Structure formats: structure tokens, C-alpha cells
Amino acid sequence: MKIVTGGAGFIGSNIVKQLNNRGIDDILIVDDLTDGRKCRNLQGLSFYDYMDYEDFAQEMADDTFDCGYIDVVFHEGACSDTMNYDGRYMMKNNYEGSKNLLRYCMQRKIPFLYASSASTYGSGKHGFRETPECEQALNPYAYSKLQFDRFVRRMLPLSKGQIVGFRYFNVFGPQENHKDRMASLIYQKYHELQKTGKITLFEGTGGFGNGEQVRDFIYVNDVVNVIFYFWEHPELSGIYNCGTGTGHTFNDFVHGIIEYCGKGTIEYVPFPEILKGKYQSYTQADTTKLMAAGYDRGFTLLHEAVKEYCSILEKSDGYYE
Numbered sequence: 032m033k034i035v036t037g038g039a040g041f042i043g044s045n046i047v048k049q050l051n052n053r054g055i056d057d058i059l060i061v062d063d064l065t066d067g068r069k070c071r072n073l074q075g076l077s078f079y080d081y082m083d084y085e086d087f088a089q090e091m092a093d094d095t096f097d098c099g100y101i102d103v104v105f106h107e108g109a110c111s112d113t114m115n116y117d118g119r120y121m122m123k124n125n126y127e128g129s130k131n132l133l134r135y136c137m138q139r140k141i142p143f144l145y146a147s148s149a150s151t152y153g154s155g156k157h158g159f160r161e162t163p164e165c166e167q168a169l170n171p172y173a174y175s176k177l178q179f180d181r182f183v184r185r186m187l188p189l190s191k192g193q194i195v196g197f198r199y200f201n202v203f204g205p206q207e208n209h210k211d212r213m214a215s216l217i218y219q220k221y222h223e224l225q226k227t228g229k230i231t232l233f234e235g236t237g238g239f240g241n242g243e244q245v246r247d248f249i250y251v252n253d254v255v256n257v258i259f260y261f262w263e264h265p266e267l268s269g270i271y272n273c274g275t276g277t278g279h280t281f282n283d284f285v286h287g288i289i290e291y292c293g294k295g296t297i298e299y300v301p302f303p304e305i306l307k308g309k310y311q312s313y314t315q316a317d318t319t320k321l322m323a324a325g326y327d328r329g330f331t332l333l334h335e336a337v338k339e340y341c342s343i344l345e346k347s348d349g350y351y352e
Contacts (some may be wrong), residue, residue: 036108106145125175140192200274204251274316287337
């Protein structure tokens with residue numbers, strides 16, 4: 032049995048889809064469907080069973096969970112809202128729940144592959160290497176992820192099974208509709224262009240010009256490729272950046288949308304006060320450690336990924352058919 036927590040979410044449902052593409056459907060999906068829109072992500076996917084996250088988390092905490100043999104856990108379940116400042120909730124959900132699941136896997140030598148975040152680097156002023164001196168959490172979400180990474184570092188020398196954390200950079204692609212304000216730039220700006228005929232971007236901030244903020248955008252298919260590479264190499268453990276290693280400006284990114292749609296202009300709007308001091312104006316993964324681990328499957332070129340995703344947004348509103 033494969034367990035995918037957050038399996039009805041963005042990256043989780045893409046993991047399930049790629050498992051299905053390999054002919055695999057002995058999958059237990061764990062999620063919270065309070066937001067019923069996520070049910071749409073499950074349509075067309077094949078899996079053995081579904082379990083509510085609260086029930087799953089409680090059984091993990093009580094050490095009563097049992098679904099037979101488990102050969103891997105893909106842990107994608109988390110609150111990913113960077114604007115949620117309820118630190119107690121973040122730590123209970125993202126930190127304590129993850130610790131309990133990790134302990135369960137360690138006791139049974141089950142490979143544990145989990146979602147970390149590039150938000151653990153904060154402003155990025157110290158770089159984007161997987162080392163403590165580069166880390167700086169700017170909000171409760173980032174702090175919960177960083178604290179779990181630190182816990183993992185303490186557990187790694189004690190573990191006899193595989194543990195891998197992936198620090199996702201700016202992931203975009205199908206099945207992210209439910210994420211609302213946390214959805215990728217392309218998802219938001221594609222729909223803005225359809226509604227208004229223009230795309231708005233932030234004016235310059237932090238030394239960057241209008242729309243010249245830089246992010247390492249990575250297509251969700253490439254994220255799954257990275258995860259599966261490590262799954263296929265159980266001798267590898269640790270925390271790794273999951274980004275392309277190439278940064279692109281917001282201007283470059285949205286020009287790809289405008290080019291695909293054949294219409295639109297860019298309008299720059301004032302930078303929000305609420306985000307000052309809490310916003311990453313520049314991200315670019317240092318992929319040295321990822322490449323040293325032997326990852327050799329490459330990354331989709333940005334313009335090709337934008338074109339493909341825009342096509343899916345146009346044909347099926349961003350869902351897999």
C-alpha cells in the first residue's frame with residue numbers, strides 16, 4: 032500500500048496521477064475534504080481507499096493505525112496558507128502531525144518522503160542552500176516547516192529507513208484550483224487576463240523594478256519526477272531543494288501567458304503594506320545537492336510548461352480530464 036497524505040490536494044493528486052500512469056492503484060489517500068472543491072481533484076484517479084486526515088492523525092498519535100503492509104508514504108498533507116498567522120494551528124497540523132507520522136514510519140522502516148518548503152529560506156539573503164545558516168522563517172507556515180526539517184535532521188542518524196524532505200520552490204500546474212490566493216501566479220494571472228484583459232503585477236520593491244521580482248518556477252510534473260527519483264533510490268536520505276536552479280522574473284512568466292492567449296497588457300500596482308518584510312522577492316534553488324544525488328531527469332523549459340498549463344486551463348479549467 033502507498034499512502035499519500037494531502038492526496039486530494041495539488042501536488043498530492045499529481046503524485047496519485049503519476050502512480051496511476053505507472054499502473055499503480057494500491058493507494059490510500061488521506062486528506063481533509065472540508066473544502067469540497069478538492070473532490071474534483073480525485074475524479075479520474077484510481078485508488079484503494081480514502082481516510083479523513085483527523086482520523087488518520089489521531090490513529091497516528093495513538094499508534095493504532097493499521098492498513099497492512101505499507102511500502103512508502105508520500106506526506107504532502109499540510110496547511111500551506113502562508114497568510115494564516117495562527118501559529119498554534121500551524122504547529123499542531125504541520126509539525127506535531129508530521130512528527131507522529133515520521134515516528135510511525137521509522138519504527139517500521141517505511142520510506143518517508145515529505146513536503147518541505149523554500150519558504151524556510153525567508154528573504155533568501157543568506158542563500159538557498161540546504162544548510163542552517165541559510166534558513167530564516169518569516170511566517171508561521173515557514174516556521175512549522177523549518178521546525179520539522181530540524182526535527183528530521185535530528186532523526187536521520189537514528190533512522191534505518193529512507194527519509195527525504197523536498198523544499199518546493201514555486202510550483203505550478205494542474206489541480207491547484209482550490210488553493211485560491213495560494214494558487215500559482217500563472218493560475219491567478221491566466222484567469223485575471225480572461226476577466227479583465229490585463230494582468231496586474233506588483234510595483235518594484237526590495238531593490239527590484241516593476242514586475243522584476245524573481246522566482247524559481249517549477250512545473251508540478253517535474254516535482255513528481257524528483258520525488259519518484261528518490262523513491263527509486265532508497266539509499267538516499269536528507270533534505271533537498273526541489274527547484275530548477277533558474278530564476279525568472281514575474282514579467283517573463285506572465286508574458287508567456289499573454290503570448291499563449293494572444294492578448295493582454297501588464298499593469299503595475301502598489302506593493303501591499305501587509306506583505307512588506309514577509310515577502311520573497313527573489314528565489315532560486317541551489318541544486319548542487321540535488322545534482323550530487325544523481326538526479327538526471329531535467330526540468331521542463333518554462334515557456335513549454337506555461338504553454339502546456341495554459342492549454343489545460345483553457346480546455347478543462349486546470350483539471351486533468
